[in-house]
Structures are given as C-alpha cells and as structure tokens.
Amino acid sequence: MQPAVDLVVFGASGDLARRKILPSLGRLAARDSQAIRVIGAGRSAKATEEFRLLVGEAGGGERLAATADWVHLDYAAPSSFAPLQELVAATPCVIFYLATPPETFSDILLALSASGLARSRDPMRRIVVEKPLGHDLASARALNAQLAEAFDEEQIFRIDHYLAKDTVQNVLALRFSNSLFEPVWNRTLVETILITVAEEEGIGQRAGYYDHTGAVRDIIQNHALQLLALITMEPPTTFDAEYVRRAKRAALRAMLPIDPTMAVRGQYEGYLDEEGVAPDSRRETYVAARLQIENWRWDGVPIFVRTGKALTRRVTEVMIKLRDAPMLRIGGRRQRGIPTLIVIRIQPDEGISLRIGAKRPGTKFELVPAGMRLDYARLTRAALPDAYENVLSEVLAGGHSAFPGAEEIELSWEIVDPLLRAWESEGHPEVYPRGSWGPHAADDLVATGGGGRWIVSGDEPGTS
Numbered sequence: 001m002q003p004a005v006d007l008v009v010f011g012a013s014g015d016l017a018r019r020k021i022l023p024s025l026g027r028l029a030a031r032d033s034q035a036i037r038v039i040g041a042g043r044s045a046k047a048t049e050e051f052r053l054l055v056g057e058a059g060g061g062e063r064l065a066a067t068a069d070w071v072h073l074d075y076a077a078p079s080s081f082a083p084l085q086e087l088v089a090a091t092p093c094v095i096f097y098l099a100t101p102p103e104t105f106s107d108i109l110l111a112l113s114a115s116g117l118a119r120s121r122d123p124m125r126r127i128v129v130e131k132p133l134g135h136d137l138a139s140a141r142a143l144n145a146q147l148a149e150a151f152d153e154e155q156i157f158r159i160d161h162y163l164a165k166d167t168v169q170n171v172l173a174l175r176f177s178n179s180l181f182e183p184v185w186n187r188t189l190v191e192t193i194l195i196t197v198a199e200e201e202g203i204g205q206r207a208g209y210y211d212h213t214g215a216v217r218d219i220i221q222n223h224a225l226q227l228l229a230l231i232t233m234e235p236p237t238t239f240d241a242e243y244v245r246r247a248k249r250a251a252l253r254a255m256l257p258i259d260p261t262m263a264v265r266g267q268y269e270g271y272l273d274e275e276g277v278a279p280d281s282r283r284e285t286y287v288a289a290r291l292q293i294e295n296w297r298w299d300g301v302p303i304f305v306r307t308g309k310a311l312t313r314r315v316t317e318v319m320i321k322l323r324d325a326p327m328l329r330i331g332g333r334r335q336r337g338i339p340t341l342i343v344i345r346i347q348p349d350e351g352i353s354l355r356i357g358a359k360r361p362g363t364k365f366e367l368v369p370a371g372m373r374l375d376y377a378r379l380t381r382a383a384l385p386d387a388y389e390n391v392l393s394e395v396l397a398g399g400h401s402a403f404p405g406a407e408e409i410e411l412s413w414e415i416v417d418p419l420l421r422a423w424e425s426e427g428h429p430e431v432y433p434r435g436s437w438g439p440h441a442a443d444d445l446v447a448t449g450g451g452g453r454w455i456v457s458g459d460e461p462g463t464s
C-alpha cells in the first residue's frame with residue numbers, strides 16, 4: 001500500500017536520527033494513524049533489512065520498521081537520485097529531511113532540484129533543514145538563497161527545536177493570554193532580564209561538530225535569541241505563525257550586535273582532552289554576553305545571556321527582575337527590598353514562578369520572599385512531549401509555528417557575527433572548572449552592567 005507520507009531522511013543512520021528523529025517519529029506513528037514511510041537516503045550501500053533493523057532499534061516502532069526503505073545515492077550525482085524519485089512518485093506528501101553535515105546541504109539541494117524531486121509551489125513537497133543553518137551571516141545567506149531556489153518559503157522548515165518546546169511556546173500564552181503581565185513587560189518596570197541555558201554534560205562524542213562550532217553558534221545564535229525574541233517581541237496580530245514571525249523579526253532587528261567587550265568566553269577544564277578536539281583548540285564552551293534592544297519597550301534595559309557545557313547543572317531559565325517597589329518605613333526603619341522576579345523555567349521542572357514579598361506570619365510586620373508557582377507538568381496527565389515530536393508533528397501538518405523564518409536566521413547572525421569575528425583573533429579562553437557556573441568574569445559582566453547577579457531559581461529563597 002502506498003503511504004500517505006514519505007519522510008526521506010538524509011543522514012538517517014547518524015546520531016541525530018537515532019537519538020531524536022526516529023524515536024519521536026515512532027511515538028508519533030503510534031499515536032496518529034497516519035501512514036508514514038521512512039526512507040533513509042545516504043552514501044552507504046545498506047540493505048533495506050539492515051535499515052529496518054536500525055529503525056526498530058532506535059525506537060521507531062514495529063510499524064515504521066516494517067515499511068522502512070533505504071536508497072543508496074551519491075549527493076553530488078543528481079542521476080543517482082532516480083531510484084528515490086521512482087519510490088516516492090505516487091506518494092501524496094514527500095518530506096525531505098536534511099540531517100547531514102552542513103557541507104552536504106548544497107549538493108543535496110542541487111540534486112533534489114535537478115532530479116525533479118523538489119517541486120516549488122507544491123505544498124506537499126517539503127524540506128526540513130537541521131542546524132547549523134550557516135556558520136556566519138554570509139553562509140546563512142547563501143543557504144537561504146539556495147533553499148529559495150528549490151522551494152517556496154512555505155515548503156521550508158528550519159529546525160530550532162527550542163521553539164518546539166512546550167514551555168517556550170508557553171511564553172506566548174503567558175504574555176498574551178493574561179492581562180496581568182503585559183502592562184509590566186517594558187523598560188518602565190523591568191530592571192533586567194537574565195537568560196541561562198546551562199548544561200551539565202560536556203561535548204561527549206560530538207567534537208567533530210562542536211570544535212568547529214562553539215557555544216555562540218551552537219546555542220546563542222539560535223535557541224537563546226529565539227527565546228529572547230519571544231520574550232521581548234511586541235504582541236503579534238494573531239498567534240498564527242506568520243504574525244509571530246513578523247513580531248520576532250522586529251524584535252531581532254532592534255537588538256544591537258553584541259559588543260565583544262561586553263562578552264565573556266570560557267572553556268571547560270579537560271575540553272582539550274576530549275576525543276577529537278584539536279590539541280590547541282581555542283573553541284569556547286561557555287559564553288556570557290550583554291544584549292541591548294533599542295526600541296521603545298526595552299531601551300536601556302540590560303539583558304544578559306549565558307550558556308555553557310559542563311556547568312553545575314542542566315537548567316534553562318529566563319529570569320525577569322522587576323524594579324523595586326518603594327520601601328515603606330516601619331517604626332522609623334526602612335524595610336529590606338524584595339525584588340519581584342518572574343521566572344520562566346524552560347527545563348527541567350518546567351514551570352513559571354513569581355517571587356514576591358509577603359508578610360512573615362506572626363505578630364511583627366516583617367517582609368519575607370515568597371513564591372507562587374505553576375508546575376507545567378501538572379497541566380497534563382501525559383508526559384510532556386519531546387521537542388522533536390512537536391517538530392515532526394508540525395512538519396507533517398504543514399504548520400510553521402515552531403520554525404524560524406529565513407530572515408530571523410540572518411538577523412540572528414548579524415547579532416553574533418561581530419563577537420565571533422573578534423574572538424577569532426583572541427588567545428585561549430578562560431578555563432573554568434567542570435561543574436562550576438563558568439568564568440568569574442561573567443559575574444563581573446552582570447554586576448557592572450546593571451544586572452545584579454546571575455540567579456537561577458532554587459538558588460534564591462522562595463522561587464522554587
């Protein structure tokens with residue numbers, strides 16, 4: 001029986017496919033009745049049986065494994081795409097998923113066009129591109145231009161799996177479905193915004209990718225800036241993808257390129273001993289930077305972002321600190337200020353908390369920090385879906401809410417490019433101990449830049 005959807009995965013035997021794509025697809029296929037066939041397409045001559053085994057072992061489930069197929073082709077030879085063309089010819093919807101190293105993208109796109117597999121203006125032919133989407137602004141522009149030659153924008157899905165996290169999408173719900181928050185969401189009442197994307201793990205087996213990439217390209221250019229755009233953008237006209245993208249574009253356009261003197265780079269102790277890392281690598285595994293947004297809403301509000309590998313613990317969080325309320329005296333003494341914090345916990349322990357001041361129970365009038373918390377997992381009986389499950393389900397449905405548009409990608413490169421260029425000619429980054437919060441210079445950056453100090457909830461009483 002011909003499937004309703006063919007998902008052609010380039011790089012199907014790679015790490016990403018095994019860890020994320022195939023298991024998520026397996027869960028989706030088990031949930032929905034849609035008839036999906038996975039076709040692995042690659043340079044190795046695999047037997048179909050071998051690939052079916054791989055799909056099953058990766059958690060793709062029996063149904064997907066039983067119908068999976070493998071096509072052997074040469075990315076640089078469009079004529080070798082003919083068997084693929086034949087295989088999918090009668091399938092209503094064909095999705096090409098580039099989960100290969102970026103240097104192969106160009107050849108694959110050319111071959112898809114030349115072989116007639118890519119059909120622009122046909123919404124039932126889609127292309128999914130994995131990060132990294134470029135290495136800098138120039139290469140990102142070139143990739144976007146090549147994608148646009150083969151496909152229309154509505155057919156293109158650029159993955160930023162952070163956007164597919166429920167808690168990231170919930171930023172829209174928090175901001176624009178409650179009248180409580182939006183009135184304070186501006187430079188009049190917000191003192192600072194701190195974003196932490198911390199990982200406990202080192203780079204593991206990914207030196208081949210990471211040692212050419214580093215923390216700025218891996219996290220800041222995409223995940224962190226997308227998150228910041230959702231946090232700081234103006235209300236979109238509707239929640240539809242096009243309007244949300246428009247609002248994000250405007251926010252990214254108002255962000256100034258990062259000033260290299262307002263950034264700190266670090267490398268974790270032992271990074272140079274990781275398998276595959278160049279012995280004298282100056283690649284950063286940590287970055288902290290100050291960002292500025294020049295528009296009516298945010299002008300003058302210091303914004304800080306930090307990310308790193310091998311840090312104390314895994315936590316992604318946005319901390320919005322409001323200006324202090326006027327402190328009233330009692331018995332002639334000034335009360336200690338308790339800044340209000342709005343904490344958006346992306347992961348783990350997904351949720352939102354408000355840190356407020358409350359009266360300590362008892363006869364005296366004394367203020368203490370206290371917390372109010374939404375535990376996001378309690379909103380559902382089921383486990384929160386993996387971001388890749390959301391990504392794939394959106395691609396299958398043809399929706400774009402979880403994907404950044406071409407221009408957002410380029411605007412984000414414009415923000416980080418000056419920093420990357422400046423760091424190219426710098427010496428070795430500061431080495432920080434594994435399991436720490438990174439270089440001390442990042443604390444000074446925040447303290448002198450008007451951000452107070454880095455905090456993540458749990459470190460402050462009343463926020464967890």
Ligand code: BG6
Nearest residue numbers: 131161199218219223316347387
């Ligand atoms: C990926 C990065 O995009 O995101 C990885 O390439 C990083 O280096 C990962 O570990 C983090 O994703 P998550 O969903 O675990 O926060």
